[in-house]
Amino acid sequence: MANKVLIFTKRVLPLSNTFVAAQGNNLPNFQPIYIGLRSNKSGIDLIDGQSTCVQEQYEALPVISRLMLDGMQHLMPAWKTALTNLSANLIHAHFGKGGYYCSPIAEKLNLPLITTFHGSDITQRDKFSYNKKHRKIVFQQSSKIIAVSKFIENKLLKAGCPPEKIIQHYTGIDTQYFSSVGQKSEQPTILFVGRLIEQKGCQYLIQAMKIVQAQLPEAELIIAGDGKYQEKLVTSSADFRNITFLGAQNRTQVKALMSSAWLTCLPSVKIDRGNEEGMSTVCMESQAMGTPVVGFDTGGVSEAVEHGVTGLLSPEKNIEQLAKNLLTLLKSNPLRTSFSSAGVERTNRLFNIKRQCQILESIYQELC
CATH class of the missing domain: 3.40.50.2000 (Glycogen Phosphorylase B;)
Incomplete structure (x- = not known):
């Protein structure tokens, strides 16, 4: 038995x-x-x-x-x-x-x-x-x-x-399921996956998109998730180009989104109540798919993402640096390719x- x-x-x-x-x-x-x-x-x-x-x-x-x-x-x-x-x-x-x-x-x-x-x-x-x-x-x-x-x-x-x-x-994550498949989107695409709550920091990513789109007007942000901040975030992004709210997505849908995205962004922050990221499943899944991660260096995120090797991390709530890191990777195919390979290798080795x-x-x- x-x-x-x-x-x-x-x-x-x-x-x-x-x-x-x-x-x-x-x-x-x-x-x-x-x-x-x-x-x-x-x-x-x-x-x-x-x-x-x-x-x-x-x-x-x-x-x-x-x-x-x-x-x-x-x-x-x-x-x-x-x-x-x-x-x-x-x-x-x-x-x-x-x-x-x-x-x-x-x-x-x-x-x-x-x-x-x-x-x-x-x-x-x-x-x-x-x-x-x-x-x-x-x-x-x-x-x-x-x-x-x-x-x-x-x-x-x-x-x-x-x-x-x-x-x-x-x-850990299922590295066989979350493996690199399919083609990347033709236009520069940033993916956010997570609940739309204060701690997940989507509001900072939306603000960073204003800087990103000033240099790359075709850049797109796809937001997969729902939560109590959704209405506020939709309102705050009304004047932006190419920002799409998909609502909560299942595992299969998230995999497809990660496969086509150029980058995944995790802008999580520590909030007044003390909530922080213990470890990021989204970061591990994205890197297993060969999609580099850009985000804030908060909680245990730096254990999931190796800064300068599999992704780029910046201090919490630093919107300018977040935008700079997004642009750095969106503009450099060789750097994305390097981070992609390193992310797949590291995720399979550790997670x-x-x-x-x-x-x-x-x-x-x-x-x-």
Whole structure:
């Protein structure tokens, strides 16, 4: 009988959590079972054919009751029975709050718990986060804590996580799926992929496009994503040429966009709440496709992009330098070609998800 791992996200499974599905689906020897408190069908095709177990009673409760249960870490009897019957070997929770939700599950099912911290779940200031008390519970109850980057590892240490529990492990991406195919667009094309929220910084890219298009009027910006800033961004770009908002795109659509784009831009920034990029899946996917990355040097981005080798990074919110870097690569085919080759090589060497999942399973095996 194959070993089983319960993979927890609060919602099963948002489109923004492609990295969770990619990791679970590429485990060579463990059967992934995706569990959570609520259903989210936007990314359900990512785990098509895999087992799921959602706490259906939770969805039927009023919001106030859900909040009370969250605070009490209450495990509903019917869901406990369903999870017990799965006969899993361990639980892998994604995000710090996921580890908090899973602490009572792990205790009641007598299973080891691994919690992966991805970004804002550890970078957010305590005033805004799920608070130090909850984080302390996660540190205590988790057998191992995975940091998706060295940047996140340092944040965990500063937050008081026992160093002997921390394992720095890159999730990786499917480098076979995200491989260079097709032709680049005839006109200079910059791609943005991400949620349209303050932290992702699309507003700075739009401002930089004014400088870019002054020198390259034919330059195009394609924005793939949605979010609460969308209306504001559409309004602010109304007078610009060649800026297209596509809305949220699935994995296949993102791959096609990355294949045809000349560059991908990641203008993420640290915001007042403390949210930062822990590691950038978009950067890894783009470079695997042979598309160089331009962005801000924030959080763990410099671990995904090697400045001057696979892409160009500039200080946060420096719109002039961002525009300069975009223009440098848009105007130089030899430099783009060099960065493209280096990006493919580096991504395959460091972020191949099949190899990374073999390493992850060795962590699982130690705890089973």
